[in-house]
Amino acid sequence: MSQMLQFLAPAIVLSILLVGIHAYLGLHVLKRDVIFVDISLSQISALGSAVSLWVTQSENSSSAFFFSLLLCLLVSLGLSLFRKFEKQISQEAIIGITYAFASGVLILVMAQLPHGDEHIKTALIGNILFVSWGSVFETALVYSAIGVIHYLFRRQFWAISNGERSSFAWDFLFYFLFGVVITFSTHHAGVLVVFSILVVPAALGCRFAKSIRSRLLFSWVFGVLAVLFSFYLSTRFDWPAGAGIVATLTTSFFIILIGRLLYERVFNVSRAISLLAQNHSTPKIRPRL
Numbered sequence: 001m002s003q004m005l006q007f008l009a010p011a012i013v014l015s016i017l018l019v020g021i022h023a024y025l026g027l028h029v030l031k032r033d034v035i036f037v038d039i040s041l042s043q044i045s046a047l048g049s050a051v052s053l054w055v056t057q058s059e060n061s062s063s064a065f066f067f068s069l070l071l072c073l074l075v076s077l078g079l080s081l082f083r084k085f086e087k088q089i090s091q092e093a094i095i096g097i098t099y100a101f102a103s104g105v106l107i108l109v110m111a112q113l114p115h116g117d118e119h120i121k122t123a124l125i126g127n128i129l130f131v132s133w134g135s136v137f138e139t140a141l142v143y144s145a146i147g148v149i150h151y152l153f154r155r156q157f158w159a160i161s162n163g164e165r166s167s168f169a170w171d172f173l174f175y176f177l178f179g180v181v182i183t184f185s186t187h188h189a190g191v192l193v194v195f196s197i198l199v200v201p202a203a204l205g206c207r208f209a210k211s212i213r214s215r216l217l218f219s220w221v222f223g224v225l226a227v228l229f230s231f232y233l234s235t236r237f238d239w240p241a242g243a244g245i246v247a248t249l250t251t252s253f254f255i256i257l258i259g260r261l262l263y264e265r266v267f268n269v270s271r272a273i274s275l276l277a278q279n280h281s282t283p284k285i286r287p288r289l
Helices: 002-032 037-056 061-085 092-109 114-124 134-152 155-162 168-189 192-209 210-239 241-281
Strands: none
Touching: 002 037, 002 134, 002 155, 002 168, 002 192, 002 210, 037 061, 037 092, 037 114, 037 168, 037 192, 061 092, 061 168, 134 168, 155 168, 168 192, 168 241, 192 210, 192 241, 210 241
């Protein structure tokens, strides 16, 4: 058991780091109503890794990271520029088209590589179990730096996300930092894992809490518990860790929402019955003639 925990420790710590930064960014994404920007940038990052593999013919992590980051930053710049035309062209449409483009080109590039199917699988769910402590520390430093920037300029970022002001510079800085996070995250965890960690905790936080602070706290607690439970299930049933995280997060999301809906229905029905019984039991006073 101790050997298993020692083996899983880097992956668990990295997953907690992913929840920490992505739950916060997820609140911004939901507020901006650009839910699929994460999966689009993740697919762009995966495309960058594939292009690096195709060009260099070697699995050089630094080269793959460079290509991924470059493509993510170019797309981030494009999203910032196209936001000016949001009334004419929905930003969600641009994000969807970007995702379709990245997916199509990714398949074309992978078709030219040996073991292309295996690379596509890795792009989707990653190889988080085999992350090293060095990669964990590197990711922690990058996420911490980006977290500090977001904290220092939180008013400006939230003003843009809430639609209270419009600024290309702040918008580009947000997408720039978002692109850096996505590049690191996708490199280790894959497209689907990153998307699930970004959206699911933040969506539940928005459903059950009102203030930004309480939403963030709810998202962090739920995300960490779900990730830890997914690692337990992966070791218990010998599941792939990445797919296990996606399945656990999304299944928990629907179970909690359905449970909440049933609770509200039962509560409303019982309350209605109670009020009806109270009205019938209250004696009616007839007016005097």
